[in-house]
Amino acid sequence: MADPLKDLDLPEPPAPVGAYERGMVHGGIGFLSGQFPLRDGKLVHIGRVGSELTEAEGRQAAEIAALNAIAGIRALLEGDLSCLASLLRVDGYVASAEGFERQPWVLDGASEAFRRMLGDRGRHARAAFAVPCLPLNAPVELVVTFGVSGKRA
Amino acid sequence: MADPLKDLDLPEPPAPVGAYERGMVHGGIGFLSGQFPLRDGKLVHIGRVGSELTEAEGRQAAEIAALNAIAGIRALLEGDLSCLASLLRVDGYVASAEGFERQPWVLDGASEAFRRMLGDRGRHARAAFAVPCLPLNAPVELVVTFGVSGKRA
Amino acid sequence: MADPLKDLDLPEPPAPVGAYERGMVHGGIGFLSGQFPLRDGKLVHIGRVGSELTEAEGRQAAEIAALNAIAGIRALLEGDLSCLASLLRVDGYVASAEGFERQPWVLDGASEAFRRMLGDRGRHARAAFAVPCLPLNAPVELVVTFGVSGKRA
Numbered sequence: 001m002a003d004p005l006k007d008l009d010l011p012e013p014p015a016p017v018g019a020y021e022r023g024m025v026h027g028g029i030g031f032l033s034g035q036f037p038l039r040d041g042k043l044v045h046i047g048r049v050g051s052e053l054t055e056a057e058g059r060q061a062a063e064i065a066a067l068n069a070i071a072g073i074r075a076l077l078e079g080d081l082s083c084l085a086s087l088l089r090v091d092g093y094v095a096s097a098e099g100f101e102r103q104p105w106v107l108d109g110a111s112e113a114f115r116r117m118l119g120d121r122g123r124h125a126r127a128a129f130a131v132p133c134l135p136l137n138a139p140v141e142l143v144v145t146f147g148v149s150g151k152r153a
Numbered sequence: 154m155a156d157p158l159k160d161l162d163l164p165e166p167p168a169p170v171g172a173y174e175r176g177m178v179h180g181g182i183g184f185l186s187g188q189f190p191l192r193d194g195k196l197v198h199i200g201r202v203g204s205e206l207t208e209a210e211g212r213q214a215a216e217i218a219a220l221n222a223i224a225g226i227r228a229l230l231e232g233d234l235s236c237l238a239s240l241l242r243v244d245g246y247v248a249s250a251e252g253f254e255r256q257p258w259v260l261d262g263a264s265e266a267f268r269r270m271l272g273d274r275g276r277h278a279r280a281a282f283a284v285p286c287l288p289l290n291a292p293v294e295l296v297v298t299f300g301v302s303g304k305r306a
Numbered sequence: 307m308a309d310p311l312k313d314l315d316l317p318e319p320p321a322p323v324g325a326y327e328r329g330m331v332h333g334g335i336g337f338l339s340g341q342f343p344l345r346d347g348k349l350v351h352i353g354r355v356g357s358e359l360t361e362a363e364g365r366q367a368a369e370i371a372a373l374n375a376i377a378g379i380r381a382l383l384e385g386d387l388s389c390l391a392s393l394l395r396v397d398g399y400v401a402s403a404e405g406f407e408r409q410p411w412v413l414d415g416a417s418e419a420f421r422r423m424l425g426d427r428g429r430h431a432r433a434a435f436a437v438p439c440l441p442l443n444a445p446v447e448l449v450v451t452f453g454v455s456g457k458r459a
Contacts, residue, residue: 018410019417020432024394026453027334028180031395034433088177089184091296093435096286103288104171111172126173127187127296128288129246133402135409135434143397143433147179181333241330242337244449249439256441257324264325279326280340280449281441282399300332 005081008117013071014038017136023076028153029088030076032144035069036136037061045139048132050100053139058094059109061140066110069144070117077152085147087114087124093141096130103128110142158234161270166224167191170289176229181306182241183229185297188222189289190214198292201285203253206292211247212262214293219263222297223270230305238300240267240277246294249283256281263295311387314423319377320344323442329382334459335394336382338450341375342442343367351445354438356406359445364400365415367446372416375450376423383458391453393420393430399447402436409434416448 016022016033023032037044037060049058070081077083092107094100107128114122124144134141169175169186176185190197190213202211223234230236245260247253260281267275277297287294322328322339329338343350343366355364376387383389398413400406413434420428430450440447 016432018432018434019414019421020396021429023431024392024429024453026391026394027459029182029335029394031431031451033395033431085179086177088179088182089186090173091433098285101286101288101290108172115172123174123177125176125184125186126169126171127244127294128171129284129294130286130288131435132285132404132438133407133436135407135436137407141433141435145184147177153180182335238332239330241332241335242339242449243326251438254439254441254443261325268325276327276330278329278337278339279322279324280397280447281324282437282447283439283441285438298337300330306333 003082005118008081010071010074011039011067013075014068022072025148025152028148030146030148032069032072035065035072035142036138037064037140038068039064043136043138046137047139048095048097049106049139050097055102055106058106058139062107062109063113065140065142066113069142073146083148083150083152084121085149086121088145088147089125091127091143093129093131093134095134095139103130156235161234163224163227164192164220166228167221175225178301178305181301183299183301185222185225188218188225188295189291190217190293191221192217196289196291199290200292201248201250202259202292203250208255208259211259211292215260215262216266218293218295219266222295226299236301236303236305237274238302239274241298241300242278244280244296246282246284246287248287248292256283309388311424314387316377316380317345317373319381320374328378331454331458334454336452336454338375338378341371341378341448342444343370343446344374345370349442349444352443353445354401354403355412355445356403361408361412364412364445368413368415369419371446371448372419375448379452389454389456389458390427391455392427394451394453395431397433397449399435399437399440401440401445409436
């Protein structure tokens with residue numbers, strides 16, 4: 001049976017913005033570089049959730065970063081998502097206005113996209129953080145760790 | 154010989170607060186979701202260490218989050234802590250008033266609880282961070298990675 | 307052939323500043339404790355990049371923290387860097403003045419040092435973060451995960 005993840009429609013994965021790799025795999029564990037809500041090389045939203053951005057825009061930014069993460073994992077696995085055993089942990093950072101505490105709701109935009117796109121293999125542990133700002137003035141950054149099986153582990 | 158961790162007295166582990174799992178295990182490595190100083194579903198302390206909270210209260214919050222982490226690991230291992238090879242790394246985030254720099258002392262409340270409860274298996278690497286606030290306005294968040302051996306690895 | 311990493315000239319690795327270990331290894335994955343720009347037990351630079359520190363000083367701090375990380379990994383592997391398969395991910399935290407967004411450039415100071423010192427084994431995924439302050443009032447903190455092969459895995 002063909003793997004249901006074979007023909008996933010995904011964006012072009014963003015390139016690293018410094019002297020580092022897209023990701024690394026060792027011992028069956030994959031480590032992806034930080035992912036931002038970039039589309040065609042530009043941030044879809046800029047600034048903090050709760051001031052420059054609405055909560056709904058923040059949640060949309062989290063979803064776009066999640067799609068970039070999946071695209072990045074696929075590129076790292078040389079186009080073959082069937083080697084993805086499952087996501088493991090998503091550390092989600094939300095650039096937050098003072099007093100904004102709904103980071104978990106914003107990050108559910110990413111978590112739900114992972115489940116919708118990857119099914120059971122999109123399950124993950126999660127940690128949520130509020131930060132005053134992020135590189136590029138991005139509203140959301142995701143750091144994804146995942147399990148790899150088969151010949152690419 | 155019975156495993157000394159068999160009958161550890163622990164709180165009910167808090168449930169995830171969003172669309173994610175309590176934790177995941179792959180390749181012998183376990184990834185727990187972020188842990189807060191919750192007891193019976195409510196934060197024991199709220200706010201930043203060095204302003205709303207004293208250092209001692211922050212340290213106590215770190216200890217409670219550590220107990221929740223152990224309870225979460227046990228639930229993830231289906232009640233069987235004998236599969237816990239050891240903790241690996243604890244990333245500790247302390248919501249800190251401006252100018253407060255004693256995050257390591259606050260987090261020692263967690264580190265010492267891990268050693269006291271888990272013995273040698275409570276040893277861990279650690280990274281400490283100061284943040285202006287955390288989800289739920291919690292004073293402390295712990296992100297725990299651990300090693301699993303035996304049939305649940 | 308002798309391993310080229312055998313005689314690397316490195317500083318004395320800083321000791322942990324609390325109740326935790328230098329690092330842990332399990333299942334071929336190594337977890338190092340947070341690394342700061344310490345030399346002879348003292349921070350080389352103090353404060354935030356973009357206000358108390360110039361960008362160039364921040365970048366130099368990142369490089370010094372990277373050398374400490376390599377020294378820490380070597381100590382953890384009992385002096386034998388030939389067991390280092392490769393770095394995996396570097397989470398880089400930069401204490402940043404308001405409005406400062408060039409964390410990736412600052413952290414390239416670490417990334418380039420890893421590549422220069424470790425060659426291909428210095429390749430790594432990376433995530434960059436801006437924080438208002440760090441423990442000890444350090445300008446940079448690095449959290450390094452790495453792969454271990456051979457008898458110490």
